[in-house]
Structure formats: C-alpha cells, structure tokens
Amino acid sequence: MNYWLMKSEPNEYSIDDLATEAKGYEHWDGVRNYQARNFMRQMKVGDKVFFYHSNTKVPGIVGIAEVVREAYPDHTQFDPENSYYDPKSKPENPRWDMVDIKFARKLDRIIPLTELKSRPELMDMPLVRKGNRLSVMPVTPEQWDFILSLEKQEPQA
DNA sequence: GCCAACGTTGGC
DNA sequence: GCCAACGTTGGC
DSSP states (O other), X not given: OOEXXXXXXXXXXXXXXXXXXXXXXXXXXXXXXXXXHHHHHTOOTTOEEEEXXXXXXXXXXXXXXEEEEEEEEOGGXXXXXXXXXXXXXXXXXXXXXXXXXXXXXXEEEEEEHHHHHTOGGGTTSGGGSTTOOOSEEEEOHHHHHHHHHHHTSOOOO
C-alpha cells in the first residue's frame, strides 16, 4: 500500500463534501498536470491519501481518504461546457485521468502548512518546498507516520 | 530545440 | 489582492 497527498480548494471541494457524499465516494476530476496525473496512475485500491486544503485561510492537512478505483479517463476533459475541457484530448486517446476516493476520517485537528514546514522530518516533501504547485504527490511511510504523530500533539509553529 | 510570453497555482 | 514560482504554448 502506498501513501499520497491530494490538494483541494475547500471552497471548490472540501473534506466535508467528501464525508457527506451520498454515494460514499467521489471522482477526483480536474487534474491537468502531467506529473500529478502520473502519480494518480500509480495509485492502487486501498492506498491512503492525505486530504489537503489549499488556497484557504489556514492551508493544511485536514483528513484522510482512501483510493477505491484506479485511474480511468476524466470525463470533464471532453465536455466543452466544463471549465476543465481540453480540446486537444481525444476520446480514443484520453490525456487526463482521475481516481475515485472515499472518505476515511477527518484529523482531530488541522495540521497547518506552517507547522509542516517547521519540521525537519518533512523537508523532503514537495509540499513544503518553495513555489511548489504539485496537487498530487507521494508521501513516504515515514512521513505519513510522522504527520499522524503530529495530530496527537499540541499545535506548534 | 530554444525561450519569451502567458496563464495558473497558491501562500501570504 | 498581490505576486513569485512554475508549467505550457507557440513563434522562430
């Protein structure tokens, strides 16, 4: 099993939206970056995902999700009405994929980006590097466990 | 194949 | 709202 981190703007789609999905899961559409897409293609059913809120007052990790369906074509790329429409992508050779994830749980507290940045144990995460814009990235088991250990601690930094 | 221009991400 | 950093596009 592998670990990942996925970013979402909470005003677009938040951990609470995922938690209240009537069908119990949601497809992760809209990824339009090759590096992020390639990471999604490596995801397996059962992989765990940190749900990260970006572009918000306190950006940080807010919860955990689980992969329930592996990469398949993102339908929004073929829809001219959709803001994620990609006219260069052809149905016979789709450019963009998505996965399905289901809600696992929220963390007991938000672990803010500022706190993640303050931890030398996490300095290799793309997330904390300056100018990083990658919206889907791998997390090592060590990083995963360390971040979960922060959940039980008092906020720092 | 280079690289300037442009659009987007996302923290602050 | 600002703007640095980055990825993509397209002219040459």
